[in-house]
Amino acid sequence: xxxxxxxxxxxxxxxxxxxxxxxxxxxxxxxxxxxxxxxxxxxxxxxxxxxxxxxxxxxxxxxxxxxxxxxxxxxxxxxxxxxxxxxxxxxxxxxxxxxxxxxxxxxxxxxxxxxxxxxxxxxxxxxxxxxxxxxxxxxxxxxxxxxxxxxxxxxxxxxxxxxxxxxxxxxxxxxxxxxxxxxxxxxxxxxxxxxxxxxxxxxxxxxxxxxxxxxxxxxxxxxxxxxxxxxxxxxxxxxxxxxxxxxxxxxxxxxx
Numbered sequence: 001x002x003x004x005x006x007x008x009x010x011x012x013x014x015x016x017x018x019x020x021x022x023x024x025x026x027x028x029x030x031x032x033x034x035x036x037x038x039x040x041x042x043x044x045x046x047x048x049x050x051x052x053x054x055x056x057x058x059x060x061x062x063x064x065x066x067x068x069x070x071x072x073x074x075x076x077x078x079x080x081x082x083x084x085x086x087x088x089x090x091x092x093x094x095x096x097x098x099x100x101x102x103x104x105x106x107x108x109x110x111x112x113x114x115x116x117x118x119x120x121x122x123x124x125x126x127x128x129x130x131x132x133x134x135x136x137x138x139x140x141x142x143x144x145x146x147x148x149x150x151x152x153x154x155x156x157x158x159x160x161x162x163x164x165x166x167x168x169x170x171x172x173x174x175x176x177x178x179x180x181x182x183x184x185x186x187x188x189x190x191x192x193x194x195x196x197x198x199x200x201x202x203x204x205x206x207x208x209x210x211x212x213x214x215x216x217x218x219x220x221x222x223x224x225x226x227x228x229x230x231x232x233x234x235x236x237x238x239x240x241x242x243x244x245x246x247x248x249x250x251x252x253x254x255x256x
Contacts, residue, residue: 003185004103007119010181011098013174014126018091020171021133025084028054028064029162030077030140034148047162050081076143080136084168090129091175098122098182116186123182130175137168 028049047054054064067073070081100107101118108114141161148158 010178014178017174024168027164031159083136087132094125126179134172
């Protein structure tokens, strides 16, 4: 029952992480214009994302333009595209696979070992999705901070961390928590189950000598002589083995 509750919690955490990773991938707020120094034009904000550039004027409307060429992008944005897409795909497949192995579902039947193996595979895929999400987000954040403190760049070229980066970091944390719940619970159950049935084909067999049973003394029971009782009958009896001090009348008549 405890494992079933942890599996449901892990599924919810992974689902939240998947939504966050997908939102971070599609949002253009990876790089935001920094209003520092002489850059006092605050009614126009520029956003740079993985797929497009956007301009927002006076918090009224936003105009976006998709990148014309992939090769014209910086290396960190090119790598971020592929890794974020892999993160979303791995997280989605991990959720679908975990549904097959959860205890509250009957897709595999009553095979507990197969269910644990399926959940371990799903947890490993979710953890890989976490790595694919946190690497591009952290790499882009490092580049932004490095360029911000670069003295060779002017103030108009400096950027700040956008909302999409923070969402990506939070989504990575949810994915890591969900994947660890799927793996740790089932690895512990697998270890407990394997300790019950241990069999080694290379074990040496020992032949034990036959043990002699202790001798038991025979007890002689006293034999009692059977006591004969007289049997009454209408016919004259010819059996004179019964000894009696007083002969019966029928025996006298038979003698005559």
